[in-house]
Amino acid sequence: AYIAAPEKTAQAISTMSPSLITFKLEGDHLNRLNIPVIRRCLEKATAVVVGPGLGLHKETEEALKEVLRIVEEKGIPVLLDADGLKAFANFKRRLRVPLVLTPHAGEYKILTGDTLPGKLKDRIEMVRRAAQELNAVILLKSNVDVISDGVRVKLNFTGNPGMTVGGTGDVLSGIVGAFLAQGADPFNAAVAGAFINGAAGDFVKAEKGYHMLPTDLLEWIPRVIDDPMSHVKVRRSVPRGL
Template identity: 40%
Template structure:
């Protein structure tokens, strides 16, 4: 079953792939009218009761198609000036001659009521005027058809339809008891909108509240450095660009000065020795208590003491975490440390083989299956990096084709890990954090490549993350 928010993801990704919202709306409205004509017949007096979003737009199109064989009235919950989406506004223009306010219109005088009030919007309660309208619909004793989902489904008050015409797939929570006879109609969502991540994934990006203050939008800890200083700094700076409030970096003593000098935005904590080891476990655990999510691995090295320390830190960690780079080899030696963790692991092909003991197939379908099976066995989310990335939680799997060969430059994987941990710290699920970040990282790299070609560096990818967020979050507001 399709979660409500995934409907938004698919709509936006369809537009990104060249199928405009107007076309999806036309198909949805026509499909609804077809079911009504087939199941109920012609010559009916029909009220199409509409809200202000795309569900209303589906209703306007359905009304236009139903007028050929029925007496149709469009009843509005709000004035036409409050219709929110451009597609719905365009659809309304074609039926405004049969539209009126719903106030005072007795619904019992109609043979059929079409519910196009709320659809799959992200709401947890039904407010006025919808509560009154839903009660009026339910009390009308008239045959009711809901478009996509019964309005209010999943809240304390919902339309009780005889028929629901839904699109693409059944929606989460729908049953014959709450949705009546269910018809699933294809409205032309491209297969690639399901298969590949796209700008629709930003439906899951946590927008910060107007009154939020420092620390409420994510605090992360990067555990990295020692042999290499750039990797943890790149991850931390990428996390900032992804929208976190505070970035802490725990790093061995030789890395403290260089990482501190990269940016005053990084809060750097020096550890005891030249590399991460058992002495650092306790102070690192104290730092973990201060943050919302943890990234471990960038630049740590593969020394035996470091690897053992990584395993102990991961095993004790009670925060969502990203395991990247050198930390992947550490957990591969004892996979039991992953039990019960909320974790994203970000291997490239060789690291995947180290982690699982199996090489990634060249064929994309086989590769996706291998990543999904490994994620299921490990109980984590895997973001397998490659020409086409594979993101899987063991049950759901999507591919990412943003990015370019210029991103083979060192550090882009650290940037990706920083983006993932940023979203984890903001409360995003591991699977959603991984798929948003895969798209964001690749798209930022593509923007950098447009300007710099093969001269791009990892810092150029970071610099373009804000533009990716600006473009695609604006689409959702």
């Protein structure tokens, strides 16, 4: 995986794994001066994830606009999460490439201006309409995840309250982004990612309880992919929460 990040952050990331190749960006946050480096990074990309740790600087928002133009130019599918979603909300438009958005309830309101209703059936319709309007796949993260591309809708019931810890959404973005990079249909990538991320969290809950870290999910991801049905047994002992 290639990761573009400010120089000090990139140095820390490089120590985590030899599989993570970093592109060092000048400055403390993404800005338009970084675009030439980002463009070189995108030459190697088959999917792009933008958002985790991005920050909410105005300069970053302007740079994101340019990044999305490059992504469209190259025909690369993109996933926006966290701060990437919040920045996109200020200039949202229909992209000419596959787009996956992964908001929680608060980010969904920032993105669409809508407060999610309490009833699941009403949430489903609201998410479906928003996905249709944005020509995107929306993966709404909640106690029951709602995934829609504007036509199809899937619900995901894996996961547990321990996964409200910061960082589990970043893991989800990485899983979905990995499927996109392999050429998966964006809707199917989001559905599979939601299931795998939640199932991994359920295995961690069964092993350690609710006091989990997002990195605890990592060792379980390949196990869930290898044997998805293994989750059935552990799921019986893990409450979904509110």
